[in-house]
Amino acid sequence: MDEPVPVTQSIESLYPDANIPAQQKRWQNLMAHFEEKYGKRPLFVARSPGRVNLIGEHVDYSLYEVLPMAISTDVLVALALLDEEEDRKGGDEKAVITMLNTNSHKHRASECTIPRGGRAEIDATQHEWTSYFKAGFNGAVGLLRRGNANFSPRSMQILVDGNVPAGGGLSSSAAFVCASALAVLRAHAREPVMKKELVELAIVSEREVGVNSGGMDQSASVFSIKGDALRVSFSPQLDAAAIPFPKVEPPITFMIAQSFVTSDKHVTAPRCYNLRVVECTLAAEMMAKTLALQLQDDSAPLARSLRGLQHVYYGRGNSVDGTDLTTGNSSTTYKTQLETMSSMVSSILDKDDGYTREEIAMALSMSVSALEEKYMSKFPVNATRFMLGKRAQHVFSEALRVVAFKELLQDPASPTRSDLLPRLGALMNETQESCREAYECSCPELDELCTVARDAGAYGSRLTGAGWGGCTVHLVPMDKLSYIRDALIQKYYRLREPDITEDKLQEAVIVSEPGQGSVM
Numbered sequence: 289m290d291e292p293v294p295v296t297q298s299i300e301s302l303y304p305d306a307n308i309p310a311q312q313k314r315w316q317n318l319m320a321h322f323e324e325k326y327g328k329r330p331l332f333v334a335r336s337p338g339r340v341n342l343i344g345e346h347v348d349y350s351l352y353e354v355l356p357m358a359i360s361t362d363v364l365v366a367l368a369l370l371d372e373e374e375d376r377k378g379g380d381e382k383a384v385i386t387m388l389n390t391n392s393h394k395h396r397a398s399e400c401t402i403p404r405g406g407r408a409e410i411d412a413t414q415h416e417w418t419s420y421f422k423a424g425f426n427g428a429v430g431l432l433r434r435g436n437a438n439f440s441p442r443s444m445q446i447l448v449d450g451n452v453p454a455g456g457g458l459s460s461s462a463a464f465v466c467a468s469a470l471a472v473l474r475a476h477a478r479e480p481v482m483k484k485e486l487v488e489l490a491i492v493s494e495r496e497v498g499v500n501s502g503g504m505d506q507s508a509s510v511f512s513i514k515g516d517a518l519r520v521s522f523s524p525q526l527d528a529a530a531i532p533f534p535k536v537e538p539p540i541t542f543m544i545a546q547s548f549v550t551s552d553k554h555v556t557a558p559r560c561y562n563l564r565v566v567e568c569t570l571a572a573e574m575m576a577k578t579l580a581l582q583l584q585d586d587s588a589p590l591a592r593s594l595r596g597l598q599h600v601y602y603g604r605g606n607s608v609d610g611t612d613l614t615t616g617n618s619s620t621t622y623k624t625q626l627e628t629m630s631s632m633v634s635s636i637l638d639k640d641d642g643y644t645r646e647e648i649a650m651a652l653s654m655s656v657s658a659l660e661e662k663y664m665s666k667f668p669v670n671a672t673r674f675m676l677g678k679r680a681q682h683v684f685s686e687a688l689r690v691v692a693f694k695e696l697l698q699d700p701a702s703p704t705r706s707d708l709l710p711r712l713g714a715l716m717n718e719t720q721e722s723c724r725e726a727y728e729c730s731c732p733e734l735d736e737l738c739t740v741a742r743d744a745g746a747y748g749s750r751l752t753g754a755g756w757g758g759c760t761v762h763l764v765p766m767d768k769l770s771y772i773r774d775a776l777i778q779k780y781y782r783l784r785e786p787d788i789t790e791d792k793l794q795e796a797v798i799v800s801e802p803g804q805g806s807v808m
Contacts, residue, residue: 292480339508348488349502358512412498424468427493456757462505505746551757576724713747
């Protein structure tokens with residue numbers, strides 16, 4: 289997957305056939321709006337899509353594999369550079385970035401001045417739409433300066449158009465950061481832009497906005513290939529590969545249903561998303577301490593992970609059933625490792641009501657202030673008790689479900705299996721149960737959507753994305769699409785909003801085809 293971000297002159301390859309007319313109009317409006325505001329056409333448009341995660345929820349920042357796919361909704365960043373004479377009118381010491389949004393009623397125009405040798409300032413305590421462009425800008429400039437320490441950014445004019453629902457669990461923020469970084473790199477003659485470097489800088493860049501992001505969202509937005517699922521792994525390094533869906537009858541079909549409960553992880557992070565990152569990190573540290581192991585720094589947000597714990601545990605030469613597991617090369621061995629790690633959680637992290645800061649600090653032989661400084665200062669959290677056992681149990685069991693899901697998709701016998709779709713659906717249902725009970729990232733509305741869809745005939749239903757609101761994803765029989773959609777409308781949407789419009793219902797439930805990743 290370490291290949292260039294594709295450059296195209298046509299949008300036909302980016303969207304499902306049924307969406308092309310609406311997308312053509314949208315792109316034409318973007319160009320016209322840009323020319324109206326800036327008096328010229330953009331140099332190019334950078335595009336990155338949202339994503340839906342099929343399985344592997346909340347395990348990417350513990351460095352375990354995930355299976356997402358891109359969707360057709362996306363973020364577009366149109367960009368033009370000021371000519372050099374105009375650029376230097378404000379002096380040689382600063383660049384000016386003008387940022388406009390096609391949705392100007394919701395997202396105000398903004399302008400920021402950046403020292404030529406500096407970075408864009410981001411206030412992570414304020415939820416501003418422009419912060420995502422600035423995050424992408426900073427990541428791109430950092431990469432360019434690694435190749436040229438004297439690199440100086442040009443002044444830019446941008447116009448953004450996005451139709452990934454914010455707070456909907458479909459990674460609008462990652463799509464925005466990826467598209468922004470891609471635009472800045474291309475504007476400064478980075479040709480080609482390699483997919484892997486774009487993903488790696490976007491993962492780190494989004495953390496500037498105040499979230500301990502793992503890497504799944506950015507990987508799905510950039511690496512995805514139209515028509516396929518994507519396998520993303522993070523250990524020992526970032527890697528991705530397309531996984532074609534088996535050709536079966538009825539076809540594998542996914543439906544996305546919005547709860548319309550907005551849960552922007554950048555706003556709720558201290559008590560939700562960031563707290564889970566801290567809990568998983570501390571679970572790894574506590575288990576390592578009990579097992580007399582020393583964790584090594586890795587690429588996880590807080591530099592320690594449950595995958596790192598697994599690696600160190602088996603790197604010590606432990607074995608299961610007399611088989612050396614230090615390499616972890618075969619899927620069978622890897623599964624055995626995960627099963628063993630999962631079985632150890634309940635005996636090591638045995639406090640069902642969680643751990644206080646004082647208890648964790650004592651177990652790790654450090655002061656509470658040192659604990660907070662190391663794990664809770666960069667991204668503060670709001671909690672009195674930390675549910676380490678439940679979080680670790682979810683991560684290990686979910687990693688096992690990813691393995692099982694992937695094996696089913698890649699099994700040569702899958703097209704002839706009558707139980708393929710029910711088995712895939714059962715894994716999704718198990719994920720939802722674990723997200724609700726062990727990871728506690730579901731909510732009543734997500735649970736209700738899943739229940740209604742299953743009762744109407746869905747093989748499997750689960751939340752997708754961070755949770756606490758947002759969207760659900762459902763594996764559905766093709767011949768029951770209309771029936772399941774009608775059930776969701778009557779038993780969920782109209783009960784909550786009797787006057788809901790047809791336009792909103794069209795947004796609420798969509799059939800998702802695997803989409804194309806980032807393009808220029």
